[in-house]
Amino acid sequence: MQVVETDLGEYILQLAHEPPSHIVAPAVHKSKEQVADLFVAAHGKPRLTDIPAMTREAREALREHFLTADMGVSGSNFVIAETGTTLTVTNEGNADMVTTLPRIHCVITGVEKVIGTLEDFATLIRLLPRSAIGQTIANYLTLTTGVKMPGDVDGPEQMHIVLVDAGRTKLVGSDLQEMLRCIRCGACMNHCPVYQNVGGHAYGWVYPGPMGSILTPVYVGLENAGDLPNAATFCGECAVACPVKIPLPDLMRKLREQQFDRKLRPWAERMAIAAWGFAVTRPGLYALLSGAGARIAKWMGGRDGLIHSLPGIDGWTKGRDMPAPEGKTFRELYRRRRDSAADGAR
Numbered sequence: 001m002q003v004v005e006t007d008l009g010e011y012i013l014q015l016a017h018e019p020p021s022h023i024v025a026p027a028v029h030k031s032k033e034q035v036a037d038l039f040v041a042a043h044g045k046p047r048l049t050d051i052p053a054m055t056r057e058a059r060e061a062l063r064e065h066f067l068t069a070d071m072g073v074s075g076s077n078f079v080i081a082e083t084g085t086t087l088t089v090t091n092e093g094n095a096d097m098v099t100t101l102p103r104i105h106c107v108i109t110g111v112e113k114v115i116g117t118l119e120d121f122a123t124l125i126r127l128l129p130r131s132a133i134g135q136t137i138a139n140y141l142t143l144t145t146g147v148k149m150p151g152d153v154d155g156p157e158q159m160h161i162v163l164v165d166a167g168r169t170k171l172v173g174s175d176l177q178e179m180l181r182c183i184r185c186g187a188c189m190n191h192c193p194v195y196q197n198v199g200g201h202a203y204g205w206v207y208p209g210p211m212g213s214i215l216t217p218v219y220v221g222l223e224n225a226g227d228l229p230n231a232a233t234f235c236g237e238c239a240v241a242c243p244v245k246i247p248l249p250d251l252m253r254k255l256r257e258q259q260f261d262r263k264l265r266p267w268a269e270r271m272a273i274a275a276w277g278f279a280v281t282r283p284g285l286y287a288l289l290s291g292a293g294a295r296i297a298k299w300m301g302g303r304d305g306l307i308h309s310l311p312g313i314d315g316w317t318k319g320r321d322m323p324a325p326e327g328k329t330f331r332e333l334y335r336r337r338r339d340s341a342a343d344g345a346r
C-alpha cells in the first residue's frame, strides 16, 4: 500500500519523514528553501522557489493520487449525530477530493468529536476557524452524509466511520474531563511562550503545546510523558485564548499533583518541593531563605549579570545563560516601590 498525505503541509512532512510540529500549520517550521529541496528530490523537476509555482507543482503531483487512489482516508472535525454527517475543515479543498473521488471513503476520528445537532455544529464552526487562523470561515467545509446515491455524478460507493477511543472515555468523570471539549484549533499553542520557544517537536508526540501537555500524558501514560505538564510557566495565556474555555493550567496542575502523589517525579525534585512547602508555610523562615537565595544568585551572575552554570540543576544553563536576579526578593522590591510611592505622595 502506498499512503499519501494530501494536506500540503502534511505532504511536505511526509516527504521529509518528520512528524508535524503544529496541529493547524504542520510544516510551519520549514523554510521555503527546505521545501524546494524536498520537492526536487520527490518530483525530479527543476528547483522552484516561487511559492505559487511550488504549490502548483505539489497540486499536480497530488492530483494523480486523488484520481488513482483506491481509498480516501479523512479525519473529521465533527460528527453530527442527528444526521450522521461528518465534517472536515480544510483550506485547500483536499478533503473534497479525498471524500468524493476514491471508491471507498474511510473517516477516522476521535470519539469526542461526536456532537448532537446541526445547531451545535453551527456554534462550533464559528469558533474553530476564528481561533485557528483568524478567518471567519475556512475555505472548505466538507460535509459528507453517506455514499453516492443513484443519479449522483460522484461520491464513494462505500463509507466507513471509525470512532477512536484510545483513552478518551477514561477522561469522562475524571479531573481532566474538560479536555474532551478541545476542538483542536491550536490557539493555545499560538499563545504559549514555551511553545513559541521550543517548537512542536519538543513535545514528543502528535499533540504539541498546552493541549498536548494534557492529552499526551493521558494517552501514553503520565509515567511516559511526565515532563509535559511541567513545561509551563502557568502564565495563563492558553486558558484565555481557548475558545471552549478549557482551564488548561488547572488541568496541568492536576497532572502535577498526580505525579507527586504517584511519586513519578525524581527523588531530588520531590525533596526540594517538600522543603519548599515547609519553608513557605513559615513566613519568617521563607523571607530569610529567599533573601539569601536572591543575594547568592546575584553574586553568581558576576559582572555580566548572567549565570552560566547552576551546579546540580544545570538543565537550563546547559543550553543557555540565566539572567541573574537583582539580589532582592519580590517582597523587598515591592516594599521599596511602595515606600518611594508614599514618599512621592507626601
Ligand code: SF4
Pocket (backbone or CB within 6 Å): 131, 181, 182, 183, 184, 185, 186, 187, 188, 189, 211, 238, 241, 242, 243, 244, 245, 246, 248
Ligand atoms: S485546548 Fe482550547 S485552544 Fe487548545 S487546541 Fe483545544 S480548543 Fe483550541
